[in-house]
């Protein structure tokens with residue numbers, strides 16, 4: 001396959017390159033794009049050296065797949081051009097996710113929706129938000145077995161989810177604070193993430209939800225085909241480097257025993273249940289491919305209908321690049 005990565009120097013782009021190698025994806029030609037600031041940067045891939053280019057008209061000719069991970073504005077402007085030139089765009093931004101004709105795909109959950117694009121030369125497939133991907137992987141088997149009535153999720157999202165610059169800032173601020181002053185006497189600063197948890201990711205809408213919370217709610221309904229699902233989200237940025245955790249409270253229409261809940265999750269592809277011996281915390285899930293579920297417990301008064309659990313995954317892998325690559329692998333399989 002002739003492949004492009006737009007945003008190849010970023011956190012997600014670097015994970016795409018790593019995963020293309022790890023999963024032996026069939027790459028014939030590779031084009032790597034960055035902003036103008038970093039064009040000409042050398043990046044090695046499978047013992048070959050590649051030079052990053054900036055985007056320009058006609059740069060997408062003769063491509064099979066273009067992975068976009070350079071933010072919403074870049075996708076808005078360039079993804080339709082790549083699709084028009086005949087490439088299948090797998091877009092990590094939120095630019096097209098909620099468009100009616102754009103498939104929003106988590107392969108283990110709704111690979112059948114990729115068919116919307118099959119047979120067409122060029123098109124856009126959206127990769128969901130990182131916190132949505134891990135949530136729907138856990139919810140899908142629960143819905144199939146016990147029918148979801150409501151979902152309330154609180155996310156604990158690492159700084160790698162906000163990109164390279166935010167991660168670097170966390171490192172620098174943490175070092176500065178540790179070198180200079182006691183963390184307990186820090187002045188209040190709404191933007192500072194070091195030794196802090198920020199209960200807002202993105203702008204607040206008129207209903208009071210942050211853009212991250214709105215994405216989680218809307219994308220989950222679209223992927224699960226549950227437009228009337230009662231779902232709320234609180235998204236919090238926490239000062240960890242990588243991995244997102246989610247405290248999930250979900251009510252089913254049918255009651256279930258703990259054993260049945262664990263069986264449903266264990267049998268789901270891409271999900272692993274961790275009970276008793278280990279906790280699926282952020283450093284544990286970092287660098288791993290599966291979505292981990294632990295701390296599974298029933299709300300005592302709810303007769304097996306309301307369940308609480310912790311869902312965690314690597315936001316750069318399953319939450320972004322791995323999911324994107326699995327979409328590409330599904331396309332390759334369908335083509336063959």
Ligand SMILES: NC(=O)c1ccc[n+]([C@@H]2O[C@H](COP(=O)([O-])OP(=O)(O)OC[C@H]3O[C@@H](n4cnc5c(N)ncnc54)[C@H](OP(=O)(O)O)[C@@H]3O)[C@@H](O)[C@H]2O)c1
Pocket residue numbers: 006007008009010011012013033034035036037038039054055068069070071072074092093094128129130160161162163164165315316319320
């Ligand atoms: N991080 C995550 O966990 C995660 C998860 C899911 C989805 N996403 C989405 O994935 C995208 C990338 O996120 P990230 O975390 O990788 O961000 P990042 O680390 O900040 O990287 C951004 C990348 O975009 C490139 N870029 C910026 N402007 C460009 C332009 N005009 N033309 C071409 N390339 C340009 C940057 O190139 P330079 O090196 O030249 O600046 C860099 O390679 C975002 O849309 C984000 O919302 C991220």
